[in-house]
Amino acid sequence: MKKLIVVGAGLGGLALALRAASAGWSVHVVERYRTPGGKMNRLVQDGYAFDTGPSLITLPEIFTGLFDECHVDRSELRFHRLLPLTLYRFSDGCSIAYPSSLADLAQTLEKFESDKGRGFWRLISTGAKLMELSRRTFFRTTPRELPSVSEAIQMLSALRWMPIRNAWGNYANTVERNLSSQYLKRIFLRYPTYVGSSPYRCPATLLVIPYLEFALGGWYPEGGLYRIVELIVDALGAKGAVISTGTHVRRILHRNGRVCGVELECGDVLEADVVAFNGDATVAHQLLGSSQPALKRIERSMSGVVFLVGLKSRLPEDVFHHTIAFSQDYRKEFAELFDERKFPTDPTVYLNVTSKTDPSTAPPGGETLFIMANAPAIDGAKWRHLEPMLWERICRTLSRCGIEIPESHIAVRLALTPEDFEQRYAMPGGSIYGLASHSYRTAFVRPPLRDRRIGGLYYVGGSTHPGGGTPMVLISAKLVFNLMQRYEAHS
Ligand SMILES: Cc1cc2nc3c(=O)[nH]c(=O)nc-3n(C[C@H](O)[C@H](O)[C@H](O)COP(=O)(O)OP(=O)(O)OC[C@H]3O[C@@H](n4cnc5c(N)ncnc54)[C@H](O)[C@@H]3O)c2cc1C
Known part of the structure; x- marks a missing residue:
């Protein structure tokens, strides 16, 4: 039985652990903080229950997919679509409830946009194409791994979704060009902050975010977002995995080019065949005993x-x-x-x-x-x-x-x-989403999921591929486990 240690009990670490435990691996998750969840945590005081990190879920099917693929009963996890999703308030007294039906949208566009909202639809349809392209490429594999023949065929056929216009310039310029209302511009300019980036510096490919929210909705799980963490933790317990909290990993150990375990702050050593690091990938070199970061220039989100x-x-x-x-x-x-x-x-x-x-x-x-x-x-x-x-x-x-x-x-x-x-x-630095998505490279070619120099070492979570935010982190866990199955089955 393969023995996996996951360093960090953030959402990505937990989801990876669940996939591995469901496939019959022996799994130990080691977390330095006193509770699991990482940024997706909870604090309860005097009867007030706060989610301390994420507050808005998009793409809930990625969450339910994790539980279904791991055969976990998720009947207690109920997602509510929030309608209207957001109220935007401006300092001149104007407020806009983001439209939740086509009829409301038509009214809003008529009131605020000069050309019957054509520019709005251009932006949304660019986002829709980018989403289809991502689903068939970016969310299925990482650009740093050679695709299999069937993956390569799928990726080539996905190119028909490549948007020709509007996706390849600067995000803010594209928004300014397509919208006339100062209010709607401001609403659109805020979306890149969902991945901790500046609308004035990031590529227009981030138009996928307003599309996602507008077309597929924003959701709230009953009881708070931490219910998702609780459900994964319970499922891990039921599958025999171990979670140690309040335990800092000081070193990831490797011998002859292959990972062999981790050393804890207290000096204890835990042995493993495979190790996944769920912390920020830009500091992984510190755990590997190297003073050289893998990335030379870092702009944090x-x-x-x-x-x-x-x-x-x-x-x-x-x-x-x-x-x-x-x-x-x-x-x-x-x-x-x-x-x-x-x-x-x-x-x-x-x-x-x-x-x-x-x-x-x-x-x-x-x-x-x-x-x-x-x-x-x-x-x-x-x-x-x-x-x-x-x-x-x-x-x-x-x-x-x-x-x-x-x-x-x-x-x-x-x-x-x-x-x-x-x-x-x-x-x-307290950076929430790893690297800022300020260039095509940092938006699409993130730190790798698999270490090329040390066999059996993987990276999972928001600082790696495909990026930050809860659904992306779950995709990261799925891709990492696919790689582990490909590369570790015979090692
Ligand atoms: C304030 C805030 C608001 C957010 N809002 C949203 C939102 O609305 N929607 C959304 O989708 N996302 C949101 N996010 C982002 C989302 O929370 C993250 O993208 C996601 O939870 C990150 O998961 P992760 O797997 O990368 O792990 P992380 O949450 O980064 O957890 C990594 C874990 O590894 C542990 N670790 C690191 N090093 C070691 C070590 N050496 N030994 C042991 N343990 C170690 C850390 O303690 C940590 O618990 C928000 C985040 C924050 C903080």
């Missing part, structure tokens, strides 16, 4: 400042489960984030009020708020002492967009800064 707030009262109806309060000058905000590398003076703020959909996450009459603004990921930077300033700037944006957080009704307020993310989950 953004981090975030998060406030978890438990309110004793309810927020008004014009605050939705997902609400965005925009800054006044988006270009300046991204110049501060990526050029000046500082927290924006006027940040765009994302509000995730789970209790609007799921009252079980707050005490009766209360509200559970996850409030987030983007922040630069700077390795080793100190952030905690900035908490009062961060809170003040976030509240200022909210207030300008007509949202007041009643201070006297706050029962719980906890802050998570890039410094916390970095220390909790070993995310360099």
Whole structure:
């Protein structure tokens, strides 16, 4: 029986462990933090249950697919499509509930777009083609591995989905060219932040994100996103896998060009035939005893400042489960984030009020708020002492967009800064999605899933292929296990 050690119990590590355990491998997951889940974690205080990381699920079939392919009963996992998905609020008093039906959309486009929304449809149809292309290529294999004959044939036939126009320039320029309303432009410019990138620097291929959300929806699993982690952890237990939390792996051990186990911080050695590293791939060299990072130039994706707030009262109806309060000058905000590398003076703020959909996450009459603004990921930077300033700037944006957080009704307020993310989950600089997707190369040719120099060593999770965000991380786990089956079966 193959013995696999997974270093890190993030979503990708857990999903890989589940696939391997389901195939009869002996699996041990070793996690340095006190709970499994990595960035996809949970915090409960005084009756308020907060998801501390992801809050929006796209492509739920990738999640259900994992459980079905591993023969895990998922009847308790219920996804709700949020309609309308997001309320966008602007500082001039305008607000747009993102349309959830064609009739609503037609009204919105008529009101805000000059050419009956033709540009909107051009962007969405480019995104649709990119999605079909990705499904048949990028999501099935990695550009760093030679495809099998059948994969190569499928990839060639997928080229018919290659968009000719709109996908090959700069994202922001493409959006500016196709939309006329300042409001819709702003809504579209926000999507690259879903992978921690700047709309002014990334390629237009990221138009796949607005398509995905618009056409396939945004979802919330009943009980919170951490239910997904709990279900995987329970299934791993049932399949005999072991998870050790609060256990730091100091070294990945290898001998004669092949991995042979891991060394823990306490000095113990765990032996293995195969090892998968689920931490940030850009720091893997440290565990391998090398001072040379595999990548020379690294531009990290953004981090975030998060406030978890438990309110004793309810927020008004014009605050939705997902609400965005925009800054006044988006270009300046991204110049501060990526050029000046500082927290924006006027940040765009994302509000995730789970209790609007799921009252079980707050005490009766209360509200559970996850409030987030983007922040630069700077390795080793100190952030905690900035908490009062961060809170003040976030509240200022909210207030300008007509949202007041009643201070006297706050029962719980906890802050998570890039410094916390970095220390909790070993995310360099607190970067959420690994490398920024600012070029075709970093968007599509991410760090490899399989180590070419050390046999039996793999990398899984958001810093590798195909990228960050929960569905991509699950795809990463599937691709890694396919590679393990291909390369480890006879080793
Ligand atoms: C605030 C925030 C908001 C987000 N919002 C969304 C969203 O709305 N939608 C979405 O899809 N995604 C979102 N994401 C991103 C999503 O959470 C991640 O892409 C995904 O969870 C990453 O999974 P991963 O497999 O890469 O592992 P990670 O979560 O990065 O976990 C890696 C684990 O490895 C452990 N580890 C590292 N080194 C070692 C070591 N040496 N020894 C032992 N353990 C080690 C770490 O402690 C960590 O637990 C968000 C993330 C954050 C933080």
